[in-house]
Amino acid sequence: MIKLAIIGTGNMAKQHAIEFAKIKGVSIIACCDVDATRAKAFAEAHKIPYVFTNAAKMMDELELDAVTIVTPDAAHKPVALEAAKHGLHILCEKPLAVNARDAKEMMQAARRRKLITMVNFSYRGSSALQKARELVAAGRLGAITHVEASYMQGWLHRVSDAPEIGSSTLWRLSTKMGSNGTLGDIGVHIFDFATCVAGDIASLSCSLATFPKGVHGAKYKGAVLDANDSAAAVVRFRNGGVGCIHTTRWAGGHNNSIRLRVYGDKGSLVVDLDKSWSDLDVFLRSKDAKQAAWKTIKCAPTPNIYQRFVKSIVSGKNDQPDFETGWKVQQYLDACFASARKGKAVEI
Numbered sequence: 001m002i003k004l005a006i007i008g009t010g011n012m013a014k015q016h017a018i019e020f021a022k023i024k025g026v027s028i029i030a031c032c033d034v035d036a037t038r039a040k041a042f043a044e045a046h047k048i049p050y051v052f053t054n055a056a057k058m059m060d061e062l063e064l065d066a067v068t069i070v071t072p073d074a075a076h077k078p079v080a081l082e083a084a085k086h087g088l089h090i091l092c093e094k095p096l097a098v099n100a101r102d103a104k105e106m107m108q109a110a111r112r113r114k115l116i117t118m119v120n121f122s123y124r125g126s127s128a129l130q131k132a133r134e135l136v137a138a139g140r141l142g143a144i145t146h147v148e149a150s151y152m153q154g155w156l157h158r159v160s161d162a163p164e165i166g167s168s169t170l171w172r173l174s175t176k177m178g179s180n181g182t183l184g185d186i187g188v189h190i191f192d193f194a195t196c197v198a199g200d201i202a203s204l205s206c207s208l209a210t211f212p213k214g215v216h217g218a219k220y221k222g223a224v225l226d227a228n229d230s231a232a233a234v235v236r237f238r239n240g241g242v243g244c245i246h247t248t249r250w251a252g253g254h255n256n257s258i259r260l261r262v263y264g265d266k267g268s269l270v271v272d273l274d275k276s277w278s279d280l281d282v283f284l285r286s287k288d289a290k291q292a293a294w295k296t297i298k299c300a301p302t303p304n305i306y307q308r309f310v311k312s313i314v315s316g317k318n319d320q321p322d323f324e325t326g327w328k329v330q331q332y333l334d335a336c337f338a339s340a341r342k343g344k345a346v347e348i
């Protein structure tokens with residue numbers, strides 16, 4: 001039995017509790033949150049026996065096998081380093097860290113102890129994405145020429161027009177609270193989504209924008225709302241292809257729209273999660289194929305991240321996306337910030 005603890009018991013932790021509870025061979029024996037009331041309520045809701053407010057103390061006192069880290073981004077690193085010190089396998093929420101240097105330190109600490117690591121790039125649970133990755137890796141699209149990837153949300157607008165902003169939203173809007181804005185929150189997903197299919201990025205140029213929220217001095221409840229709201233990157237892949245990867249929280253009318261279009265010299269594919277997580281649209285060139293002869297492949301279900309994590313612990317073989325992938329994606333985000341600052345393209 002894998003004895004697991006959930007660290008951070010806010011919004012996203014609920015999904016971790018529900019998904020891990022479904023997996024045979026896993027027992028969620030503890031949860032931890034710096035907010036004692038929240039931790040207690042979470043433990044009661046999910047029938048978790050032990051409750052802590054300090055992660056290090058919990059790791060000292062309990063015999064755990066693994067932890068899942070669901071704290072705000074800035075706390076991922078200290079908690080993960082503590083878990084690595086205790087020899088615990090780690091699933092960490094995205095983004096792995098707040099910069100590539102920290103992500104690398106986390107990766108190295110886990111490697112030294114030969115731990116299983118995974119980053120919750122949850123959209124890898126799409127079987128259409130997994131099939132797309134497989135087709136590109138098998139060369140079915142030929143040489144990759146062009147990629148377009150977008151992640152659009154529309155929940156953010158002026159604070160004065162918005163419903164009450166709670167603590168879970170506030171830290172996402174403020175760099176002082178450890179947020180890398182839209183880029184760090186959802187941009188991290190689309191960079192992983194695109195590169196897990198189309199390959200690594202060699203260089204990129206990025207524009208970032210922060211829009212007025214309609215509050216005096218961009219301040220709200222003591223926080224400065226300075227984190228980026230939109231990011232648009234033009235990228236060059238190591239395989240020679242080029243592409244656009246962009247994301248915003250200001251795309252009115254979109255709840256959570258993720259789309260990837262990959263073109264190669266032998267074919268094209270589209271994954272559109274608004275339409276389906278399991279349908280993959282593919283066009284493969286042939287002599288008699290019409291220009292728009294697209295087919296939809298119905299892809300068989302693939303494991304989600306929680307299942308991948310547990311399977312990796314049991315088999316001792318780290319499935320993707322591990323901390324190395326998290327570190328790689330973090331380098332793309334760092335490059336976006338550097339490029340926006342310098343006003344020119346940056347090598348990875």
Ligand SMILES: NC(=O)c1ccc[n+]([C@@H]2O[C@H](COP(=O)([O-])OP(=O)(O)OC[C@H]3O[C@@H](n4cnc5c(N)ncnc54)[C@H](O)[C@@H]3O)[C@@H](O)[C@H]2O)c1
Pocket residue numbers: 007008009010011012013032033034035038053055070071072073075079093094095120121122167168169185
């Ligand atoms: N994979 C996804 O699709 C997805 C979706 C949403 C959120 N997330 C990620 O999940 C993480 C949490 O997001 P959320 O929306 O649940 O945030 P949240 O603010 O609702 O919850 C975070 C919780 O962590 C607690 N906490 C803070 N520091 C802590 C520490 N050192 N030890 C223990 N607990 C601590 C807070 O008190 C809070 O209860 C973030 O990294 C976010 O980017 C991922």
